[in-house]
Amino acid sequence: MPSRQVLILAVVTPILLYLLLHRSSPQELPARAAFRQRLVAVGDLHGDIDNAKKVLRMAKVIDESSNWAAGTDILVTTGDIVDRGAHADQIYRLMQSLRGQAEGIGGRVVSILGNHEVMNAIGDWRYVTRDDIKNFGGSPARQQALSNEGWLGQEWLANYSVTALVPLSPHPSSPSLSFTHGSLRPSFPNLQPYPSAINALGHSLLSQALTPPLAPPYPPNPYSGLPKGHSQAEAELYAEGGPLWWRGLADREEAQVCEWAKELKEKTGAKRIIGGHTPNFEKIVARCDAGVIIIDTGISSAYGGVLSALEVVYTLTPIDEHDRSQDPLLLSTAVLKGRFLEKEEIHAIYQHGKKRLVVEEREVTLE
Structure with a gap:
């Protein structure tokens, strides 16, 4: 009579052989995306922590506990977190927390400076609310927080830039998206090399503005303007154009x-x-076949616009399904090569659902 071990082997071996053959048979491989990247961009939040959280939950970026829930997604905020509302401090703290959580699991938070961040840095407090000052602990405490010795000033200098070029995949030929608070002007004298030239100017100007002693807040004090010693190029960065x-x-x-x-x-x-700054209170605006997208919809209750977020989903799907080098299980060590169907799906996300802005597909060869 066969032993118990022999009987177990007799049953298990055919099953294992079937699974192995099934796994290695190219004809049985399901359709799959070899690469997927999701990006969410959010416009001007202007001190409204409640609506900020609503938008981030709506876009599945955070969970009910306000923790990062977006895996390897990218979150972009296009500036003007501060002014007009009462809780800018809480929004900045939230973004600071999400940045650390996202980086720990392969996600990313990209933070853009708006004109209102720079206004606050140079002492222009015309749109700062009394409740905002109170929530920072008073005017002196708020100034200290904004300085290069304070938590928010250090956060701005370390993690915020005037513009960003965000690639949708690690492959050099993949499309990239440009983010700025206002509009990029083609004739702007320091546009190139992009984005490093603009960001170097922005960091220099911000660093000067946040170095104590900071400009006294206007009002009630007289307006100080840009920091003494600023360059002509830095003045052009902050100018109307x-x-x-x-x-x-x-x-x-x-x-x-x-x-x-x-x-x-x-x-x-x-x-x-892609930019914010100019609100349309009803919708995200796509222009020129979504070559230009303006995402400020007046999210803050100070404006009363619609809650919105921009979603970009980018995928690369192998055209040759027999090519096992593109198996998702191998992507941690393999380089994307070969023929792919590249797909870019862009939606505006609202409380009532999504609206498609554009879907584009093309065949690409990655080498």
């Missing part, structure tokens, strides 16, 4: 905007130019 303030891509005629967008794409290497 600079990327913090300019609205051209949002408020000019479509034909002109599309012409500018074409030039910007050539100069920046970005496939799409």
Whole structure:
């Protein structure tokens, strides 16, 4: 009579052989995306922590406990977290926490400076609310927090930039998205090399502004303007035609905007130019076949606009299903090579659901 071990082997061995053969048979491989990246971008939040959390939950970025729930997704905020509302401090703390949580699991938080961040840095407090000052612990405590010795000033200097070029995959030929608070102007004198030239100017200007003694708040004190010793290039960055303030891509005629967008794409290497700053209280605005997207919808209750977020889902799916080198199980050690179907799906997310802005597909060869 066969032993118990022999009987077990007789039963288990055929099962294991079947699973092995099934796993290695190319004809049985399911359709799959070899690479997937999701990006969520959120416009001006202006001190409204409640609506900020609603938007992030709506976009599945955070859970009910306000912790990161987006895995390897990318979150971009396009500036103006401060002013008009009462709880800018809480929003900055939330972003600070999410940044650390995301990085721990392969996600990423990209933070853009708005004109209102720089206004606060140089002492222009015209849009700061009394409750905001109170929540920081008073005017002196708020100034200290904003300085390069304070928690928020250090956070701005370490993790916030005037603009960002965000690639949608690690492959050098993948499309990238440009993010700025205002509109990038094609003729801006320090546009290139992009984004490093603009960000170097922004960091320098911010560093000067946040170095004690800080400018006394205006009002009630007289307006101090830009820090003493600032350069002409830094003044141009903060001027009406600079990327913090300019609205051209949002408020000019479509034909002109599309012409500018074409030039910007050539100069920046970005496939799409995305910004906030100019609110449309009803919807995210896509222009020039979504080559330009304006995402400020007045989320803060100070404005009363719709709650919204921009979602970009980018996938690469192998065209040759027999190519086992693109198996998802091997991607941690393999390089994406071969023929792929590249797909980019862009939606505006609202409380009532999603609205498709554009879906684009093309065949690409990665080498």
